Amino acid sequence: MLVDGELVDGESGTFAVINPANEDVVGAVADASAADMNRAIDAARRSFDETDWSTNHQLRQRCLLQLHEAIEGELEELREELIREVGAPRAVTHGPQLDAPLADGLKYPARLIDSFPWETDLGDTVVSVTGVNTTRKVWHEPVGVVGAIVPWNFPFEVTINKLGQALAAGNTVVLKPAPDTPLNATRIGRLIAEKTDIPAGVVNVVTASDHLVGEELTISPKVDMISFTGSTAVGKRIMEKGAATMKRLFLELGGKSATIVLEDADFNFACMLGIGPLMHAGQGCAAPTRMLLPRSRYAEGVAILKNLYENIAAGDPQDPGTICGPVISARQQERILGYVRKGVDEGATLLVGSTEAPARFDTGFWVDPTLFIDVDNAMTIAQEEIFGPVLVVIPYDDEDHAVRIANDSVYGLAGNVMSSSLDRSLAVARRVRAGFIGLNGTAGYGADTPFGGYKDSGVGRQNGLVGFSQYTEVKSVAYPAQ
Numbered sequence: 001m002l003v004d005g006e007l008v009d010g011e012s013g014t015f016a017v018i019n020p021a022n023e024d025v026v027g028a029v030a031d032a033s034a035a036d037m038n039r040a041i042d043a044a045r046r047s048f049d050e051t052d053w054s055t056n057h058q059l060r061q062r063c064l065l066q067l068h069e070a071i072e073g074e075l076e077e078l079r080e081e082l083i084r085e086v087g088a089p090r091a092v093t094h095g096p097q098l099d100a101p102l103a104d105g106l107k108y109p110a111r112l113i114d115s116f117p118w119e120t121d122l123g124d125t126v127v128s129v130t131g132v133n134t135t136r137k138v139w140h141e142p143v144g145v146v147g148a149i150v151p152w153n154f155p156f157e158v159t160i161n162k163l164g165q166a167l168a169a170g171n172t173v174v175l176k177p178a179p180d181t182p183l184n185a186t187r188i189g190r191l192i193a194e195k196t197d198i199p200a201g202v203v204n205v206v207t208a209s210d211h212l213v214g215e216e217l218t219i220s221p222k223v224d225m226i227s228f229t230g231s232t233a234v235g236k237r238i239m240e241k242g243a244a245t246m247k248r249l250f251l252e253l254g255g256k257s258a259t260i261v262l263e264d265a266d267f268n269f270a271c272m273l274g275i276g277p278l279m280h281a282g283q284g285c286a287a288p289t290r291m292l293l294p295r296s297r298y299a300e301g302v303a304i305l306k307n308l309y310e311n312i313a314a315g316d317p318q319d320p321g322t323i324c325g326p327v328i329s330a331r332q333q334e335r336i337l338g339y340v341r342k343g344v345d346e347g348a349t350l351l352v353g354s355t356e357a358p359a360r361f362d363t364g365f366w367v368d369p370t371l372f373i374d375v376d377n378a379m380t381i382a383q384e385e386i387f388g389p390v391l392v393v394i395p396y397d398d399e400d401h402a403v404r405i406a407n408d409s410v411y412g413l414a415g416n417v418m419s420s421s422l423d424r425s426l427a428v429a430r431r432v433r434a435g436f437i438g439l440n441g442t443a444g445y446g447a448d449t450p451f452g453g454y455k456d457s458g459v460g461r462q463n464g465l466v467g468f469s470q471y472t473e474v475k476s477v478a479y480p481a482q
Contacts, residue, residue, distance in 0.1 A: 001029075001030045001032060001036070001040075001186065001189065001204075001205055001206050001207055002186075002189030002190070002192060002193055002203065002204055002205040003036065003039055003040045003043060003204050003205075003206065004039070004040070004042075004043035004200050004201045004204065005043075005193065005199070005200025005201060006193070006200075007189070007190060007193055008030070008036075009030050010030035010031040010032040010033065010036055010207070010208070011031075011032065011033035011035060011036050012031035012032065012033050012036075012208070012209070012210075013031050014028040014029060014030060014031050015028065015029065015031045015179065015209040016028050017029065017085050017180075017181070017182065017183055018180075018329075019084050019085065019087070019364075020086075020087035020325075020326040020327065020328050020329060020364060020365045021084075021087050021316065021317055021318075021325065021326045021364045022363045022364050023363045023364060023365075026081075026084045026085055026183070027085070027183050029182045029183065029186055029207045030186075030207055031207070031208055031209050031210075032206045032207060032208040032213050033208075033213065034212075034213055034216050036206060036208075036213075037174070037176075037206050037208070037213050037214070037216040037217070038216060038220070040174045040204035040206045041145065041147075041174055041204075041216065041217065041220050041222050041223060042222065043200070043201035043204055044145045044172040044173065044174050044201055044202070044204055044222075044223075045145050045172075045222045046201055047172045047199055047200065047201030047202045048142075048144055048145055048171070048172040051199055051201075051202075053170065053172065053199055053202050054141070054142045054170040054171070055170065057113050057114075059197070060110075060113060060167060060168055060170065061110045061113045061114070061168075062197065063167070063196050063197050063198045064106045064107075064109065064110040064164065064167060064168060065106070065107070065110055066195060066196040066197060066198075067106055067163075067188075067191065067192060067195070067196050067198070068102070068106040068107055068110075069195075070191040070192075070194075070195035070196060071102060071106075071160075071188070071191060072102070073195075074187065074191070075098075075102070077187075078098065078156070078184060078187060079093045079098055081183050081184060081187065082097055082098055082155075082156060082184060083317050083318060085180075085181045085182075085183045085184070086152065086153070086154075086155060086181050086328070087281070087317050087325045087326040087327070087328060087365075088280060088317060088325065089279075089280060089317045089319075089322045089323055089324070089325045090317060090318060090319065090320050090322070091320055091321070091322065091323060092279060092280050092323070092325075096154060096157055096445065097154060097156065097157060097280070098156055098157070100157075100445065100446075101156065101157040101160050101161060101447070102156075102160065103447075104446060104447040104448070105157075105160035105161050105163075105164045105447050106160060106163070106164040107447075108164070108446075108447035108448055108463075109164040109165045109167075109168035109169075109447065109468060110164075110168055112168060112465070112468055113168050116140070116465075116468065117140065118139065118140050119137055119138070119139050119140075120137065120138040121135075121136075121137055122136040122137065122138060123135075123136065124136075124481040127478070132480055133480065133481040134478050134479070134480060134481055135478065135479055135480070135481045135482070136476070136477070136478050137476070137477040137478075138474060138475070138476055138477070139474070139475040139476075139477060140469070140472040140473070140474060140475075141170070141472060141473050141474075141475055142169050142170030142171045142471065142472060142473070143169075143171055143224045143225045143248055143471055143472060143473055144171060144172075144223075144224030144225065145171065145172050145173075145174065145222060145223045145224050145225070146162075146166045146171045146172070146173045146174070146223070146224065146225045146226075146227055146471065147173075147174050147176065147214075147217030147218070147220075147223045147225070147226045147227070148162040148163065148166065148173050148174065148175045148176065148227045148228075149176045149214055149217065149226065149227070149228045149229070149230065149238075150162065150175065150176065150177045150178060150185065150229060151178050151229050151230040151231075152178035152180040152181040152328050153280070153283040153284060153285075153328070153387075154280075154284065155177060155178060155181040155184050155185065156184045158229045158462075159175065159177065159184065159185055159188065160188075161447065161462050161463055161467075162175070162227050162229075162462075163175065163188075163203065164447065165462075165463065165467055165468050165471055166227060166471050167198075167202070167203070168468065169468060169471035169472050170472075171224075171225070171471055172201060172202045172203070173202070173203050173204070174204045174206060174217060174223070175188075175189075175203065175204065175205045175206070176206055176207075176208070176213070176214040176217060177205070177207060178230075179207070179208065179209045179210075179211070180328050180329060181328075182207040185205050185207065186205060186207060188205065189203070189204075189205035192205075215241065218237075218238050218241040218242050218247065219241055219242075219244065219245070220245070221245045223245075223247070224247070224248060225247060225248035225249070225250070225471070226238055226242055226247050226248075226249055226250070226251075227250045227471075228249070228250065228251050228252070229251075229252040229253075229285075229462070230252075230253065231253065231254055231385075232253040232254040232385075232410075232411075232456045232457070232458075235251040235253040235458060238251065239251065239459075248470075249459055249460065250452075250458075250459065250460035250461075250462070250467075250470055251458040251459045251460065252285070252451070252452050252453070252457075252458045252460070252461075252462050253285070253413075253453065253456060253457050253458040254285055254385040254411055254413070254456065254457060255285045255286055255287070255289075255385060255411045255412075255413030255414055255453060255457050256289060256290060256382070256383065256384070256385055256409045256410075256411040256413075257286055257287065257288045257289060257290065257411075257413055257414040257415050257416070257434065258288070258290040258291070258292055258405065258406040258409075258415050258416075258432075259273050259274070259276070259288040259290065259291045259292065259415065259416040259417075259418065260292045260402045260403070260406055260415070260416065260417050260418065260428060260432070261273075261291065261292060261293050261294070261301065261418045262294065262399065262402075262417070262418060262419040262424065262425075262428070263294040263296055263297055264419055264420045264421060264424070265418040265419050265420060266418075266420065267297060267300055267301055267304060268304060269418075269441065270301075270418035270441075271291075271301050271304040271305050271308070272308070272441070273288055273291070273416055273418065273441065274288075274291050274304075274305045274308060274309075274371075274391055274393075275308055275309075275312065275323070276288040276289075276391075277289045277388075277389055277390060277391045278309075278312055278323055278324040278369050278389045279323050279324070280323075280324075280325065281314065281324050281325055281326065281327050281367065281388060281389045282324075282386065282387060282388045282389040282390060283327060283328065283332075283387055283388070285385075285413055285457075286413055286414035286436060286451075288414070288415070288416055289385075289386065289390065289391060289392065290377075290382060290391075290392055290394060290405075290406075291305070291391060291392070291393045291394070292394050292395075292396050292402050292405055292406065293393060293394070293395055293396070294395070294396060294397075294398075294402075295395045295396065295397060298395045301393070302351070302373050302393060305351075305371055305373075305391070305393060306351055306352060306371065309351075309352040309353070309369045309370075309371040309391075310352055312324060312369050313358075313368055313369065314326065314358065314366050314367065314368050314369070314389065324369060324389050326364045326365045326366050327365045327366070327367055327388060328365065329365055330365055332365065332387065332388070333357060333365040333366065333367060335387075335388075336367050336386055336387065336388030336389075336390065337355060337356065337357065337367060339380065339381055339384070339386045339388070339390065340353065340354075340355050340367075340370055340381075340390065341355045342380050342381060343372050343375075343379065343380070343381040343390075343392070346379045346380060346381070347374075347376075347379075348372045348373070348374060348375045348376075348379055348381060348392070349372065349373045349374045350370070350371075350372055351371045351372065351373050352369060352370065352371040353368055353369060353370030353371060353390075354368060354370075367388050367389055367390075368389070369389045370388070370389060370390040370391070371390075371391050371393070372390070372391065372392045372393065373393045374393075374395075375392040375393060375394050376394070377394055377405045377408055379392075382394060383409065383410070385411070399428065402428075403428060403431045403432060406432050406433075406434075407431075407432065407433045409455075410455055410456040411434075411453065411455060411456050411457045412433045412434045412435065412453045412454030412455040412456075412457050413434055413435060413436065413452075413453035413454075413457035413458070414434055414435065414436040414437065414438075414453070415429075415432045415434045415436070415437050415438075416437065416438045416439070416441075417429050417432070417437065417438075417439050417440075418439075418440055418441070419439075419440070422439070422440075425439040425440060426439065433454050433455065434453060434454060434457075435450075435451070435452050435453040435454055435457065435461070436451055436452075436453070446463070447463050447464075448463065448464050448465075449463055449464050450462070450463055450464035450465075450466040450467055451463055451464075451467075452467075
């Protein structure tokens, strides 16, 4: 682990990291205790309070670019590591799992240090309550110590976007990776220690097999903000536990995103979005897991989706042609299959897939692509986040009906609209209550693009100017005009 500038062991020994494709042990990492976590918190607190990290813009910018260069220097080793520990298909590492976030996850916030409105001049005025001609300023300052808690599904992507923005804004960080996928985080910690000028304590990386070790971040009065990506259930627990110390929160949580295919769309193209839940075995919060098809063309769309799903199978993540790899663990595998059985029990038609794990694998955690049709949006498989390679297809009567179905969810993270008319797509997108909408197969992903959701999908945004701002506090300052 990286604690206070040193690479250290954990009080609880070590724990193994398992390859979900074959159950091989691919590494071991330090296992932290609650005391270890609190030492990391103390280090982050000291480095924020007692060094110039929070005010030294030039140092922060140089350090972020050093870290980017250091990661680039071990890019291919990191790629292989992600394939082994996450089960990420090789093809996906060339996109959102690694290459896409690395391209600008550190460089964009480093550039923002120069252009961000750290100080805004409101001008001079005679303030009514004092009668004094007053100069007024608004300052943005860093929040303080940020506890960054990262999930297992896209660990590097989430980590680099949290670190980039939190550090560029002048905060110090305690990073807690998921116990399933800690190796990428410890690599980043080592690179910080060996290849950058980031001062001791500014970044701490604490790995633990016990999830409750991470909860020390939520309850500690020395931590000013929690930046969490993960399940809605855990996000709500963080919100509850953090209330006692009035934690600032960024919570990017679950989703049940809908793709609305309008009747004027090119169905061969539009239905290709149906394979979205197969990328990385559907282990993505923004995966478009509900597809809404007009009744007038329902049979046509179902036929296209059936052909797609019958010709894609879960496979070796090392194979460049694989898009659907293993799921992360035996627990997740059983959870997903439980949802498949629930869908059958509630009356949906299981058109492709099985209620059991594929028998062709002797080891690993696998679920084949699963396609449900004739789904009612009130069914469990249409309402709850499955986090597996499962698509549910729902018929709708007209455009208003489609929008009502899309919005009939506790979630509001992402969505898609497919139509031959851009104006019509835009009009529907405005009515969908979600934070991230793609039209006709596009996605606005990037470090400059805010990402996050409405409703139970979270609070705040990752990335962009909005995301950067949430890592700052706002101070209004007034003094007699000169």
